[in-house]
Amino acid sequence: MYSHLRFYLPIVLVGASASIAAYTNFSSTCGRLCQELVHNGSSWEVDQHASRDFSFYATPSNFSFELPPGSLLAIEPVTDLFNYSIPSGLSMSRIVYTTSDLNGTTLPASAYVLWPYAPLATSDQQERGYPMVAWAHGTSGVLRGCAPSNYRNLQYHFMAPFLLALQGMAVVAPDYAGLGIGTLPGGQEIGHPWLSGPAQANDLANAIIAARRAFPSLLTADGPFVAMGHSQGGGATWAFAEKQVDEPIPGYKGTVAIAPPTRTIDHLKDAFGNTTQAWAQVIIAGQPKLIAAVTAVFPSYNYAGLTPVSYDRWFNVLKPLDGCLPTDTLAFMNVTVDQLARPGWYEAPEVQRFAKLAESGRKKFKGPLLVVAGEADIVVPLDTIEPAVDDTCSMLEQEQWNESLEMVTYSAMDHFPVIQASQMKWLLWVKDRLAGVPVSKAGCAKSVVNGFRTDATLQAVEPNFLEGWASPEENWKYSL
Ligand SMILES: *[C@@H]1O[C@H](CO)[C@@H](O)[C@H](O)[C@H]1NC(C)=O
Ligand SMILES: *[C@@H]1O[C@H](CO)[C@@H](O)[C@H](O)[C@H]1NC(C)=O
Ligand SMILES: *[C@@H]1O[C@H](CO)[C@@H](O)[C@H](O)[C@H]1NC(C)=O
Ligand SMILES: *[C@@H]1O[C@H](CO)[C@@H](O)[C@H](O)[C@H]1NC(C)=O
Ligand SMILES: *[C@@H]1O[C@H](CO)[C@@H](O)[C@H](O)[C@H]1NC(C)=O
Ligand SMILES: *[C@@H]1O[C@H](CO)[C@@H](O)[C@H](O)[C@H]1NC(C)=O
Ligand SMILES: *[C@@H]1O[C@H](CO)[C@@H](O)[C@H](O)[C@H]1NC(C)=O
Ligand SMILES: CC(=O)N[C@H]1CO[C@H](CO)[C@@H](O)[C@@H]1O
Numbered sequence: 001m002y003s004h005l006r007f008y009l010p011i012v013l014v015g016a017s018a019s020i021a022a023y024t025n026f027s028s029t030c031g032r033l034c035q036e037l038v039h040n041g042s043s044w045e046v047d048q049h050a051s052r053d054f055s056f057y058a059t060p061s062n063f064s065f066e067l068p069p070g071s072l073l074a075i076e077p078v079t080d081l082f083n084y085s086i087p088s089g090l091s092m093s094r095i096v097y098t099t100s101d102l103n104g105t106t107l108p109a110s111a112y113v114l115w116p117y118a119p120l121a122t123s124d125q126q127e128r129g130y131p132m133v134a135w136a137h138g139t140s141g142v143l144r145g146c147a148p149s150n151y152r153n154l155q156y157h158f159m160a161p162f163l164l165a166l167q168g169m170a171v172v173a174p175d176y177a178g179l180g181i182g183t184l185p186g187g188q189e190i191g192h193p194w195l196s197g198p199a200q201a202n203d204l205a206n207a208i209i210a211a212r213r214a215f216p217s218l219l220t221a222d223g224p225f226v227a228m229g230h231s232q233g234g235g236a237t238w239a240f241a242e243k244q245v246d247e248p249i250p251g252y253k254g255t256v257a258i259a260p261p262t263r264t265i266d267h268l269k270d271a272f273g274n275t276t277q278a279w280a281q282v283i284i285a286g287q288p289k290l291i292a293a294v295t296a297v298f299p300s301y302n303y304a305g306l307t308p309v310s311y312d313r314w315f316n317v318l319k320p321l322d323g324c325l326p327t328d329t330l331a332f333m334n335v336t337v338d339q340l341a342r343p344g345w346y347e348a349p350e351v352q353r354f355a356k357l358a359e360s361g362r363k364k365f366k367g368p369l370l371v372v373a374g375e376a377d378i379v380v381p382l383d384t385i386e387p388a389v390d391d392t393c394s395m396l397e398q399e400q401w402n403e404s405l406e407m408v409t410y411s412a413m414d415h416f417p418v419i420q421a422s423q424m425k426w427l428l429w430v431k432d433r434l435a436g437v438p439v440s441k442a443g444c445a446k447s448v449v450n451g452f453r454t455d456a457t458l459q460a461v462e463p464n465f466l467e468g469w470a471s472p473e474e475n476w477k478y479s480l
Helices: 016-021 032-047 161-166 197-214 232-246 264-271 278-285 287-297 308-318 325-331 349-357 382-398 417-421 423-434 472-479
Strands: 072-076 091-100 106-115 132-136 170-174 225-230 252-258 369-374 404-410 443-449
Touching: 032 308, 032 325, 072 197, 091 197, 106 161, 106 197, 132 161, 132 197, 132 232, 161 170, 161 423, 170 197, 197 225, 197 232, 225 232, 225 423, 232 252, 232 369, 252 423, 264 278, 264 287, 264 349, 278 287, 287 308, 287 349, 308 325, 369 382, 369 417, 369 423, 382 404, 382 443, 417 423
Parallel strands: 132 170, 132 225, 225 252, 252 369, 369 404, 404 443
Antiparallel strands: 072 091, 091 106, 106 170
16 A cells, blocks of 8 residues: 555655645646656546545535534435445445534534345344444545545445445444545535544444434434444544443444554654654655644644645645545655655644544443454554553553453454454454343453464455456456
């Protein structure tokens, strides 16, 4: 995903600062080859979207800042799946609803609901509608175009949402504020506070509330549900479990957090002492998105951490293309570490406040909580997850929370592979919780699963494997 950092090329800075004030979005640092590459990437990326028409993601006219979070603004009861690669038997709906940001401001957001062919049988299923998994996705990007509800394969395809729905669970999945719906009615942009677990937890909680309002007979007011997420979404679900302490949602049965980020800014600081390590290069490459996230939370910060080069790439290359992770990788290709962000930008007071607000873990939570980690994860390393689990567990024991936290580590597994490796654990865990099976006891437990022949398996760092979509003219591709 960020392997471009292995290439270094000196960047000629002539004219870079002039571009900051320019009205046209001509890039002074991305030359002809760079432009061609980025545009090729962007057109491929756009082709993976179900639609180029973003009218569903326009803020509905009945949006108001006065509305409480969880209000329903628009319902698409039946989504036309022609342009999606969603398995037969499943169907989909989309909703627009209100959420709240870290400051309590009401914002519009979107979500999809993926419906099973038939509901998983739970003991009291008749009265309780479909059992639900509230799915929190990992990083897709930070701009409007990066809404998984408009990705042909819903971004995580068979790794999570397809699988869960095929197993009889309704999947309620927010796009997160700033993704999909990108502007307020007045035209102001809605920034995406990337890797802010508590903000994405609000989006998840409010999607559940709004989806129940939209489909009250299918998703009943106290029907059983589990929150589950990966990567950014793992940070979101851990924060969601924390939010349940003071703002419980009826029917809550537990949380799964796979590869959750906990203290991202601290992780970035560590990376600068280890810049040659693969994990360090990943978070270092993420700096422009983090700078945009701090700006989303504190607008006055105004991208202060970007250098003239990264400012140029952000505003004159990535943003005009509304690019997500694939285009982002290409847009910053060959930008050296020195040119990616201003040295020590994360020491600014706004960034320190962001770091505190965005944190997941080390707080009281409502469980049971299952944390899944990959031993070889270079995106969210085990040694960032385990200390957060250990600290939370010390608090749990000292303060006698009577909650259950289980952490399972999968040997040799990287960031996306760990989802597959742990499937036999979490799928049963989720079904047991939905069926009302209690966890064995309160307290903390840690274990390691040692995989078979892990040196002979493929470690795909990226999420998009196997899944393809073809147009009707090319439907011969489906015969593979
Ligand atoms: C990036 O750098 C590599 C190695 O220096 C070079 O071959 C390539 O053309 C550069 N790519 C772009 C898009 O500038
Ligand atoms: C961009 O796409 C065109 C058409 O597929 C191809 O000919 C060209 O080589 C690509 N450019 C780069 C830089 O990859
Ligand atoms: C907004 O309008 C839609 C119909 O267009 C309606 O379903 C929804 O309840 C309305 N929401 C509010 C908060 O008024
Ligand atoms: C599918 O995509 C094509 C090409 O972008 C578009 O013309 C068509 O309206 C889309 N169909 C649906 C049902 O969204
Ligand atoms: C929260 O909102 C208040 C009032 O609008 C504003 O003064 C404050 O700066 C905001 N805080 C953040 C973190 O955006
Ligand atoms: C174009 O660049 C200007 C200044 O660099 C910036 O304010 C504007 O938002 C950019 N437009 C887009 C679409 O990003
Ligand atoms: C701890 O939680 C369990 C399960 O929720 C409950 O049955 C038990 O009564 C609780 N124990 C105490 C001491 O609160
Ligand atoms: C010099 C330095 O900061 N080294 C760090 C590199 O990363 C490891 C974790 O992978 C830390 O334990 C070291 O302190």
